[in-house]
Amino acid sequence: MSERPTASVLVTGSELLTGHVADANGPFVARALGDLGFAVRRVILVGDRPDDLRSALDHVSGEDLVVTSGGLGPTADDLTAEIVAEYCAAPMAVDPALRDRIHAKVAGWAKRAGWAGPALDAATAKQARVPHGAEVLEPVGTAPGLVVSRGGGPVVVVLPGPPRELTGMWPAVVAAGPVATLLERAPRAEAIRLRFAGIPESDIAATLREIGADLDLARVEIITCLRRSELEADLHPLPGAEGIAREAADRIVAAHRRKLISDDGSTTDELLAAALLERGWTVATGESCTGGLLAGRLVDRAGSSAYVAGGVVAYSNEAKTAQLDVPADLIAEHGAVSPEVARALADGARARFGTDVGVGITGVAGPDGGTEAKPVGYVCFCVTTADGQVISRDPQFPGGRTDVRERSVDLAMHLLLRATGRTGPGAHR
Amino acid sequence: MSERPTASVLVTGSELLTGHVADANGPFVARALGDLGFAVRRVILVGDRPDDLRSALDHVSGEDLVVTSGGLGPTADDLTAEIVAEYCAAPMAVDPALRDRIHAKVAGWAKRAGWAGPALDAATAKQARVPHGAEVLEPVGTAPGLVVSRGGGPVVVVLPGPPRELTGMWPAVVAAGPVATLLERAPRAEAIRLRFAGIPESDIAATLREIGADLDLARVEIITCLRRSELEADLHPLPGAEGIAREAADRIVAAHRRKLISDDGSTTDELLAAALLERGWTVATGESCTGGLLAGRLVDRAGSSAYVAGGVVAYSNEAKTAQLDVPADLIAEHGAVSPEVARALADGARARFGTDVGVGITGVAGPDGGTEAKPVGYVCFCVTTADGQVISRDPQFPGGRTDVRERSVDLAMHLLLRATGRTGPGAHR
Numbered sequence: 001m002s003e004r005p006t007a008s009v010l011v012t013g014s015e016l017l018t019g020h021v022a023d024a025n026g027p028f029v030a031r032a033l034g035d036l037g038f039a040v041r042r043v044i045l046v047g048d049r050p051d052d053l054r055s056a057l058d059h060v061s062g063e064d065l066v067v068t069s070g071g072l073g074p075t076a077d078d079l080t081a082e083i084v085a086e087y088c089a090a091p092m093a094v095d096p097a098l099r100d101r102i103h104a105k106v107a108g109w110a111k112r113a114g115w116a117g118p119a120l121d122a123a124t125a126k127q128a129r130v131p132h133g134a135e136v137l138e139p140v141g142t143a144p145g146l147v148v149s150r151g152g153g154p155v156v157v158v159l160p161g162p163p164r165e166l167t168g169m170w171p172a173v174v175a176a177g178p179v180a181t182l183l184e185r186a187p188r189a190e191a192i193r194l195r196f197a198g199i200p201e202s203d204i205a206a207t208l209r210e211i212g213a214d215l216d217l218a219r220v221e222i223i224t225c226l227r228r229s230e231l232e233a234d235l236h237p238l239p240g241a242e243g244i245a246r247e248a249a250d251r252i253v254a255a256h257r258r259k260l261i262s263d264d265g266s267t268t269d270e271l272l273a274a275a276l277l278e279r280g281w282t283v284a285t286g287e288s289c290t291g292g293l294l295a296g297r298l299v300d301r302a303g304s305s306a307y308v309a310g311g312v313v314a315y316s317n318e319a320k321t322a323q324l325d326v327p328a329d330l331i332a333e334h335g336a337v338s339p340e341v342a343r344a345l346a347d348g349a350r351a352r353f354g355t356d357v358g359v360g361i362t363g364v365a366g367p368d369g370g371t372e373a374k375p376v377g378y379v380c381f382c383v384t385t386a387d388g389q390v391i392s393r394d395p396q397f398p399g400g401r402t403d404v405r406e407r408s409v410d411l412a413m414h415l416l417l418r419a420t421g422r423t424g425p426g427a428h429r
Numbered sequence: 430m431s432e433r434p435t436a437s438v439l440v441t442g443s444e445l446l447t448g449h450v451a452d453a454n455g456p457f458v459a460r461a462l463g464d465l466g467f468a469v470r471r472v473i474l475v476g477d478r479p480d481d482l483r484s485a486l487d488h489v490s491g492e493d494l495v496v497t498s499g500g501l502g503p504t505a506d507d508l509t510a511e512i513v514a515e516y517c518a519a520p521m522a523v524d525p526a527l528r529d530r531i532h533a534k535v536a537g538w539a540k541r542a543g544w545a546g547p548a549l550d551a552a553t554a555k556q557a558r559v560p561h562g563a564e565v566l567e568p569v570g571t572a573p574g575l576v577v578s579r580g581g582g583p584v585v586v587v588l589p590g591p592p593r594e595l596t597g598m599w600p601a602v603v604a605a606g607p608v609a610t611l612l613e614r615a616p617r618a619e620a621i622r623l624r625f626a627g628i629p630e631s632d633i634a635a636t637l638r639e640i641g642a643d644l645d646l647a648r649v650e651i652i653t654c655l656r657r658s659e660l661e662a663d664l665h666p667l668p669g670a671e672g673i674a675r676e677a678a679d680r681i682v683a684a685h686r687r688k689l690i691s692d693d694g695s696t697t698d699e700l701l702a703a704a705l706l707e708r709g710w711t712v713a714t715g716e717s718c719t720g721g722l723l724a725g726r727l728v729d730r731a732g733s734s735a736y737v738a739g740g741v742v743a744y745s746n747e748a749k750t751a752q753l754d755v756p757a758d759l760i761a762e763h764g765a766v767s768p769e770v771a772r773a774l775a776d777g778a779r780a781r782f783g784t785d786v787g788v789g790i791t792g793v794a795g796p797d798g799g800t801e802a803k804p805v806g807y808v809c810f811c812v813t814t815a816d817g818q819v820i821s822r823d824p825q826f827p828g829g830r831t832d833v834r835e836r837s838v839d840l841a842m843h844l845l846l847r848a849t850g851r852t853g854p855g856a857h858r
Contacts, residue, residue: 019460
């Protein structure tokens with residue numbers, strides 16, 4: 001179906017197979033390749049055993065492009081470059097100029113670490129060994145990247161494992177000759193990204209079935225993914241199908257306009273930051289069950305000090321009263337988890353910090369503390385503004401403690417966005 | 430080298446190849462298999478194209494066990510069960526009793542959703558189609574798991590994609606006959622897990638080189654992994670090498686005792702919660718640059734309301750003064766990011782919330798706001814206690830905004846643990 005060039009990603013590192021460390025390189029490279037127009041076929045995590053890397057390379061021999069990460073260090077068990085050279089039947093030799101550049105980079109700290117002489121020279125020379133005919137990508141750390149071609153097989157891009165080095169080298173990957181040649185076959189069309197709040201994937205699937213009766217959706221790759229409470233739908237047109245993708249996107253938006261967050265890839269966080277800055281508003285939080293996660297999310301963005309004053313985590317009833325002026329009577333009458341207390345938390349945060357907007361969250365995150373009337377997952381939200389808006393919700397979330405808290409933060413972000421008066425991209429048309 | 434049974438994990442889902450969604454199933458299954466004694470060879474993420482799944486199955490045919498996740502839904506493009514049945518040469522048929530149980534599960538909400546008749550029956554029957562000879566794992570959602578064997582090839586365990594369903598089914602996987610048979614070959618020896626604070630991997634590597642002169646470390650798989658500011662070292666002995674692993678662990682601990690957090694796998698969070706409960710202490714936070722993430726981390730544990738009173742996120746100078754009684758003069762004299770203000774935040778949080786322990790954090794998270802004297806990454810910490818302890822630090826962290834904030838939360842957790850008087854497992858011997 002697809003005429004796009006294909007790619008696979010091989011991430012090496014035994015520690016990744018323990019399940020204790022999350023791999024960041026696979027997702028980064030997959031996303032970057034997808035954005036460039038490649039059809040990404042698979043991401044393979046393998047350990048540091050040479051035979052496993054060899055068999056993985058054989059497995060992906062049908063691709064146009066293979067990107068590896070890891071195994072480029074100065075020690076003998078860092079074998080990726082050797083194995084790729086063998087796979088591409090390219091003999092290796094030290095590149096003297098590269099060796100000198102790496103030497104210059106490491107000389108300073110090697111000296112301070114008391115490391116010099118033959119051991120240092122051997123390590124430097126090892127990292128400067130390059131397969132014949134390979135394009136060298138200048139090191140960000142001490143290991144160079146490599147672009148090697150296998151006759152009749154894939155172009156292999158060899159990158160270091162530390163994410164900072166890998167991402168730092170990415171612009172050079174895209175510019176490398178063999179990669180640029182493949183990119184000529186990649187569709188230039190931009191993907192369209194739609195983002196919705198609070199609709200299930202099955203609703204989009206139903207819409208796509210309807211649209212599919214009129215449009216040739218086989219020429220548009222549509223990938224939906226649910227990230228907690230937001231649904232992203234990416235439409236990647238094949239060359240020539242840009243018009244179909246645009247029409248499909250318009251019809252999806254028309255069917256779910258009330259739930260649309262953005263049709264240009266903007267995130268809720270970006271939209272909220274822009275809306276608060278535009279209005280010149282400041283925000284304060286009063287959190288119970290989310291314990292500071294909403295404040296943490298708000299200040300996650302650089303420059304957030306322009307619109308976030310701060311917040312209070314009032315986990316105990318005493319703290320709610322003492323720090324946010326929630327009347328003890330109100331808690332006694334309605335319970336700490338109640339729409340009334342959520343509103344008092346919002347008002348208290350707004351008053352204490354002197355902001356334009358206050359948001360209050362109180363709920364039963366679990367696993368204990370649920371009752372029949374207020375089960376685990378029941379969370380009360382309130383956003384109040386200096387200009388008199390009061391936006392309240394008290395949903396019942398599914399899932400465990402972490403799910404409930406994450407969904408709570410998401411919903412609070414959406415309610416804050418609503419309070420700014422921003423009513424979705426549809427409103428601007 | 431290894432005599433352990435081998436395993437690979439196949440995770441299906443086109444959305445995973447976009448890089449926008451993090452896969453949770455691969456790490457969960459890899460970790461669970463490793464804990465059971467399997468040697469995990471690879472984790473492969475593939476899209477929903479049938480041919481890609483077929484070729485991935487062929488690629489892992491040499492394993493003893495293959496675990497798949499995803500592609501078990503009720504619609505026609507959920508094809509994992511069919512493809513695995515074909516791979517195992519097992520014809521499929523509807524299991525009538527299973528179909529009835531699934532029907533009973535979905536009947537309620539299907540009715541509310543106005544879904545009934547032939548479409549519902551077809552969807553239910555599709556999910557009840559089972560390869561001949563397969564062991565059925567009871568659905569947690571609506572899709573059953575399957576355990577199928579390929580003659581002369583691997584045992585294939587087929588699991589649903591939603592993480593809640595997959596993890597809920599895991600005990601049944603371990604108990605399934607063909608898996609239990611493989612487990613008889615898995616080493617019973619428990620892995621030893623050491624956890625250290627603030628040492629680089631290269632230090633452990635150097636210690637291992639020394640130890641390797643005396644001990645046969647080829648018989649112990651040692652995997653180190655750095656998770657932000659903590660280093661975990663897992664020692665997996667092959668059968669018969671338990672004594673070597675124990676001695677190696679003792680020598681690693683002896684070389685780095687001052688940095689040891691635990692030698693039994695306990696996390697900093699677990700140790701801190703236990704220590705606070707044991708002392709009957711309560712905690713309050715005063716956060717600036719971490720913006721609530723420390724409070725969020727503290728209340729992440731179920732039952733944390735017993736020892737967390739709450740906290741204040743005081744992002745602006747005004748909030749520091751108004752909410753945590755940090756004297757405006759102090760800020761003017763030393764700057765908002767200073768050891769003095771960190772201490773005032775800790776004292777202010779402790780006083781306002783009436784707790785035994787207060788912790789203050791103020792720093793330059795970046796990307797802007799750094800100066801020559803106080804560059805991006807400079808963070809001041811203080812923990813003060815009602816019994817008169819004052820523990821201060823002001824490190825300079827590397828990395829970007831997210832790194833700085835995550836490392837700050839880690840260090841604050843370590844300082845809190847220190848304030849409880851817990852000085853590492855070495856102290857208890």
